[in-house]
Amino acid sequence: MKLSTHLQDKATAVLALSRLHLQADTLDTGLQALRVELQQLQHYIDRLSTHALQEANEQLVIAAIHAETVAETAVSDLDEMARTSQLDPLTGTPNRSLMLDRLRSAIVQAQRHNTRVAVLFLDLNRFKEINDTYGHAAGDQVIQLVTQCIQSALRASDTVSRHGGDEFLILLTDIATGTQAEQVANKIQLALCGIPKVAEQSIPISASIGIAVYPENGTTETELINQADTAMYIAKQDGGGYRRAVR
Secondary structure (H helix, E strand, C coil): CHHHHHHHHHHHHHHHHHHHHHHHHHHHHHHHHHHHHHHHHHHHHHHHHHHHHHHHHHHHHHHHHHHHHHHHHHHHHHHHHHHHCCECCCCCCECHHHHHHHHHHHHHHHHHHCCEEEEEEEEECCHHHHHHHHCHHHHHHHHHHHHHHHHHCCCCCCEEEEEECCEEEEEEEEECCHHHHHHHHHHHHHHHHCCCCECCECCCCCEEEEEEEECCCCCCHHHHHHHHHHHHHHHHHCCCEEEECCC
16 A cells, blocks of 8 residues: 555656656747847847947938038138139229238338339220220220230239229239339230220220339339329320339
Protein backbone atom coordinates (compact mmCIF):
# COMPACT_ATOMS: atom_id res chain seq x y z
CA MET A 1 0.00 0.00 0.00
CA LYS A 2 2.74 2.33 0.92
CA LEU A 3 4.75 1.35 -2.16
CA SER A 4 1.80 2.03 -4.41
CA THR A 5 1.29 5.43 -2.88
CA HIS A 6 4.94 6.20 -3.21
CA LEU A 7 4.90 5.29 -6.88
CA GLN A 8 1.85 7.44 -7.44
CA ASP A 9 3.50 10.39 -5.75
CA LYS A 10 6.63 9.93 -7.84
CA ALA A 11 4.60 9.76 -11.03
CA THR A 12 2.75 12.88 -10.05
CA ALA A 13 6.03 14.66 -9.36
CA VAL A 14 7.48 13.55 -12.68
CA LEU A 15 4.35 14.72 -14.46
CA ALA A 16 4.50 18.07 -12.69
CA LEU A 17 8.17 18.43 -13.49
CA SER A 18 7.45 17.59 -17.11
CA ARG A 19 4.77 20.23 -17.18
CA LEU A 20 7.19 22.73 -15.65
CA HIS A 21 9.79 21.89 -18.31
CA LEU A 22 7.14 22.30 -20.98
CA GLN A 23 6.08 25.64 -19.51
CA ALA A 24 9.74 26.69 -19.27
CA ASP A 25 10.31 25.72 -22.88
CA THR A 26 7.20 27.57 -23.93
CA LEU A 27 8.26 30.62 -21.91
CA ASP A 28 11.76 30.47 -23.36
CA THR A 29 10.31 30.29 -26.88
CA GLY A 30 8.09 33.24 -26.06
CA LEU A 31 11.03 35.19 -24.67
CA GLN A 32 13.07 34.49 -27.79
CA ALA A 33 10.18 35.65 -29.97
CA LEU A 34 9.85 38.73 -27.80
CA ARG A 35 13.58 39.42 -28.15
CA VAL A 36 13.25 39.16 -31.93
CA GLU A 37 10.29 41.53 -31.89
CA LEU A 38 12.19 43.93 -29.63
CA GLN A 39 15.19 43.83 -31.94
CA GLN A 40 12.99 44.45 -34.95
CA LEU A 41 11.25 47.27 -33.13
CA GLN A 42 14.59 48.80 -32.09
CA HIS A 43 15.84 48.56 -35.69
CA TYR A 44 12.65 50.23 -36.91
CA ILE A 45 13.02 52.98 -34.32
CA ASP A 46 16.69 53.44 -35.28
CA ARG A 47 15.69 53.72 -38.95
CA LEU A 48 13.04 56.28 -38.08
CA SER A 49 15.52 58.27 -35.98
CA THR A 50 18.17 58.15 -38.71
CA HIS A 51 15.65 59.20 -41.33
CA ALA A 52 14.34 61.97 -39.10
CA LEU A 53 17.89 63.17 -38.40
CA GLN A 54 18.77 63.06 -42.10
CA GLU A 55 15.63 64.94 -43.00
CA ALA A 56 16.27 67.52 -40.28
CA ASN A 57 19.88 67.89 -41.42
CA GLU A 58 18.76 68.34 -45.03
CA GLN A 59 16.30 71.01 -43.94
CA LEU A 60 19.04 72.78 -41.98
CA VAL A 61 21.38 72.66 -44.98
CA ILE A 62 18.64 74.01 -47.27
CA ALA A 63 17.82 76.75 -44.75
CA ALA A 64 21.51 77.67 -44.43
CA ILE A 65 21.96 77.84 -48.21
CA HIS A 66 18.82 79.96 -48.53
CA ALA A 67 19.97 82.30 -45.75
CA GLU A 68 23.42 82.62 -47.37
CA THR A 69 21.83 83.34 -50.75
CA VAL A 70 19.56 85.98 -49.22
CA ALA A 71 22.53 87.55 -47.43
CA GLU A 72 24.66 87.58 -50.60
CA THR A 73 21.79 89.10 -52.58
CA ALA A 74 21.28 91.77 -49.92
CA VAL A 75 24.99 92.64 -49.90
CA SER A 76 25.04 92.73 -53.71
CA ASP A 77 21.97 94.97 -53.77
CA LEU A 78 23.53 97.32 -51.22
CA ASP A 79 26.78 97.45 -53.19
CA GLU A 80 24.86 98.17 -56.37
CA MET A 81 22.82 100.89 -54.64
CA ALA A 82 25.99 102.44 -53.24
CA ARG A 83 27.67 102.28 -56.65
CA THR A 84 24.76 103.73 -58.61
CA SER A 85 24.19 106.46 -56.03
CA GLN A 86 27.66 107.79 -56.91
CA LEU A 87 27.02 107.89 -60.65
CA ASP A 88 25.32 110.37 -62.91
CA PRO A 89 22.13 108.65 -64.15
CA LEU A 90 22.39 110.02 -67.71
CA THR A 91 26.05 109.33 -68.46
CA GLY A 92 27.05 106.73 -65.86
CA THR A 93 30.07 108.87 -64.93
CA PRO A 94 31.05 109.69 -61.32
CA ASN A 95 28.99 112.38 -59.67
CA ARG A 96 30.52 115.47 -58.04
CA SER A 97 31.10 113.82 -54.67
CA LEU A 98 32.93 110.82 -56.12
CA MET A 99 34.93 113.04 -58.49
CA LEU A 100 36.06 115.25 -55.60
CA ASP A 101 37.18 112.15 -53.67
CA ARG A 102 39.22 110.97 -56.65
CA LEU A 103 40.72 114.41 -57.16
CA ARG A 104 41.71 114.63 -53.49
CA SER A 105 43.33 111.19 -53.68
CA ALA A 106 45.16 112.15 -56.89
CA ILE A 107 46.56 115.29 -55.24
CA VAL A 108 47.82 113.25 -52.28
CA GLN A 109 49.53 110.80 -54.64
CA ALA A 110 51.05 113.66 -56.65
CA GLN A 111 52.44 115.20 -53.46
CA ARG A 112 53.90 111.86 -52.42
CA HIS A 113 55.50 111.03 -55.76
CA ASN A 114 56.33 114.57 -56.91
CA THR A 115 54.17 114.34 -60.04
CA ARG A 116 51.44 116.52 -61.50
CA VAL A 117 47.66 116.36 -61.75
CA ALA A 118 45.53 118.25 -64.26
CA VAL A 119 41.88 119.25 -64.09
CA LEU A 120 40.03 120.07 -67.32
CA PHE A 121 36.76 121.98 -67.08
CA LEU A 122 34.72 121.42 -70.26
CA ASP A 123 31.58 123.32 -71.21
CA LEU A 124 29.68 122.68 -74.46
CA ASN A 125 29.21 125.65 -76.76
CA ARG A 126 25.64 126.75 -77.62
CA PHE A 127 24.13 123.73 -75.85
CA LYS A 128 21.00 125.73 -74.92
CA GLU A 129 20.34 126.29 -78.61
CA ILE A 130 20.48 122.52 -79.19
CA ASN A 131 17.94 121.92 -76.43
CA ASP A 132 15.67 124.71 -77.62
CA THR A 133 15.84 123.70 -81.29
CA TYR A 134 15.83 119.91 -81.19
CA GLY A 135 14.36 119.15 -77.77
CA HIS A 136 15.68 117.77 -74.51
CA ALA A 137 15.82 114.20 -75.82
CA ALA A 138 18.31 115.32 -78.45
CA GLY A 139 20.15 117.30 -75.79
CA ASP A 140 20.46 114.18 -73.62
CA GLN A 141 21.78 112.23 -76.59
CA VAL A 142 24.40 114.93 -77.19
CA ILE A 143 25.50 114.71 -73.54
CA GLN A 144 25.88 110.93 -73.84
CA LEU A 145 27.82 111.18 -77.10
CA VAL A 146 30.09 113.86 -75.67
CA THR A 147 30.79 111.61 -72.67
CA GLN A 148 31.84 108.80 -75.00
CA CYS A 149 34.07 111.14 -76.99
CA ILE A 150 35.81 112.38 -73.86
CA GLN A 151 36.33 108.83 -72.57
CA SER A 152 37.84 107.80 -75.91
CA ALA A 153 40.54 110.45 -75.48
CA LEU A 154 41.50 109.43 -71.93
CA ARG A 155 43.66 106.77 -70.34
CA ALA A 156 42.18 104.11 -68.06
CA SER A 157 43.66 105.93 -65.05
CA ASP A 158 41.89 109.22 -65.93
CA THR A 159 38.33 110.15 -64.94
CA VAL A 160 35.54 112.10 -66.58
CA SER A 161 32.64 113.36 -64.51
CA ARG A 162 29.48 115.18 -65.49
CA HIS A 163 29.71 118.27 -63.33
CA GLY A 164 26.18 119.39 -64.13
CA GLY A 165 24.11 120.30 -67.18
CA ASP A 166 26.53 120.38 -70.11
CA GLU A 167 29.64 120.80 -67.95
CA PHE A 168 32.26 118.10 -67.41
CA LEU A 169 35.28 117.73 -65.16
CA ILE A 170 38.20 115.65 -66.40
CA LEU A 171 40.92 114.40 -64.07
CA LEU A 172 44.33 113.54 -65.52
CA THR A 173 46.56 111.76 -63.02
CA ASP A 174 50.31 111.24 -62.95
CA ILE A 175 51.35 113.65 -65.73
CA ALA A 176 54.80 115.16 -66.14
CA THR A 177 53.93 118.54 -67.66
CA GLY A 178 50.96 120.77 -68.40
CA THR A 179 51.64 120.20 -72.08
CA GLN A 180 50.29 116.67 -71.70
CA ALA A 181 47.01 118.14 -70.47
CA GLU A 182 46.86 120.42 -73.51
CA GLN A 183 47.41 117.43 -75.78
CA VAL A 184 44.46 115.63 -74.16
CA ALA A 185 42.28 118.74 -74.54
CA ASN A 186 43.14 118.83 -78.23
CA LYS A 187 42.27 115.13 -78.61
CA ILE A 188 38.90 115.78 -76.99
CA GLN A 189 38.19 118.68 -79.35
CA LEU A 190 38.99 116.51 -82.37
CA ALA A 191 36.79 113.68 -81.02
CA LEU A 192 33.86 116.08 -80.60
CA CYS A 193 34.13 117.06 -84.24
CA GLY A 194 33.53 113.44 -85.20
CA ILE A 195 30.20 113.07 -83.41
CA PRO A 196 27.59 111.60 -85.83
CA LYS A 197 24.13 112.98 -86.49
CA VAL A 198 21.87 113.66 -83.54
CA ALA A 199 18.11 113.31 -83.97
CA GLU A 200 18.67 112.83 -87.70
CA GLN A 201 20.32 116.24 -87.78
CA SER A 202 23.93 117.21 -88.41
CA ILE A 203 24.45 119.28 -85.31
CA PRO A 204 27.91 120.86 -84.95
CA ILE A 205 29.23 120.19 -81.46
CA SER A 206 32.17 121.95 -79.88
CA ALA A 207 33.36 122.84 -76.40
CA SER A 208 35.41 125.30 -74.43
CA ILE A 209 38.00 123.73 -72.12
CA GLY A 210 39.93 125.24 -69.23
CA ILE A 211 43.04 123.55 -67.85
CA ALA A 212 44.52 123.79 -64.34
CA VAL A 213 47.61 121.88 -63.24
CA TYR A 214 48.74 120.89 -59.75
CA PRO A 215 50.77 122.41 -58.17
CA GLU A 216 51.28 125.37 -60.50
CA ASN A 217 47.63 126.48 -60.53
CA GLY A 218 46.51 125.26 -57.12
CA THR A 219 47.16 122.75 -54.35
CA THR A 220 43.60 121.79 -53.42
CA GLU A 221 40.70 120.37 -55.39
CA THR A 222 38.71 123.61 -54.97
CA GLU A 223 41.54 125.79 -56.25
CA LEU A 224 42.16 123.56 -59.26
CA ILE A 225 38.48 123.42 -60.24
CA ASN A 226 38.05 127.16 -59.86
CA GLN A 227 41.18 127.90 -61.89
CA ALA A 228 40.08 125.49 -64.64
CA ASP A 229 36.59 127.04 -64.62
CA THR A 230 38.04 130.52 -65.04
CA ALA A 231 40.28 129.38 -67.89
CA MET A 232 37.26 127.76 -69.57
CA TYR A 233 35.33 131.05 -69.52
CA ILE A 234 38.28 132.83 -71.11
CA ALA A 235 38.35 130.16 -73.84
CA LYS A 236 34.61 130.57 -74.40
CA GLN A 237 34.93 134.33 -74.69
CA ASP A 238 37.65 133.79 -77.29
CA GLY A 239 35.32 131.58 -79.34
CA GLY A 240 36.11 128.13 -77.95
CA GLY A 241 39.14 125.85 -77.89
CA TYR A 242 41.18 125.36 -74.73
CA ARG A 243 43.15 127.63 -72.38
CA ARG A 244 45.64 127.04 -69.57
CA ALA A 245 45.05 128.73 -66.25
CA VAL A 246 47.39 131.60 -65.44
CA ARG A 247 48.50 131.96 -61.84
